[in-house]
Amino acid sequence: MGYYIRVFGTNLTEVPIQRLQERASPALIEADELADSWQQLVLSHPEGPEIAVIEKNPVVEGELGAEELKEFLDEIPSYRPASAVSWLQSFLPNVKVLYAF
Numbered sequence: 571m572g573y574y575i576r577v578f579g580t581n582l583t584e585v586p587i588q589r590l591q592e593r594a595s596p597a598l599i600e601a602d603e604l605a606d607s608w609q610q611l612v613l614s615h616p617e618g619p620e621i622a623v624i625e626k627n628p629v630v631e632g633e634l635g636a637e638e639l640k641e642f643l644d645e646i647p648s649y650r651p652a653s654a655v656s657w658l659q660s661f662l663p664n665v666k667v668l669y670a671f
Contacts, residue, residue: 576638579667582628587611597621625670635668 584606591599596616601608611624627635639662646658 575671577669577671578662578665579669580664582666622671627668627670629666629668638668639665 586606587599587601587608590611594613598614598616600612600614602610609626613621613624615621627633627638629635629639643659643662646655646662649655649658
């Protein structure tokens, strides 16, 4: 079974694919589009299997990113410690993009 790791970003600045490819070396990155406005990347070994699929979900009303963020905001009041809940409640409304690995 696969697992998801999510990274929350507060900046929507596009990261150039070329820069990502340089940082990932020797692994390879394949994009769904060659433009820097990619929505999905595949990270793989040069001669082998995929390592991860990375999806970018901007927080836009009616889109997946906004729906996922709302789910997190709805769930966190039941978590502990209270200080973490408070921090998350102040941080999450500033999130502009979710990356799912």
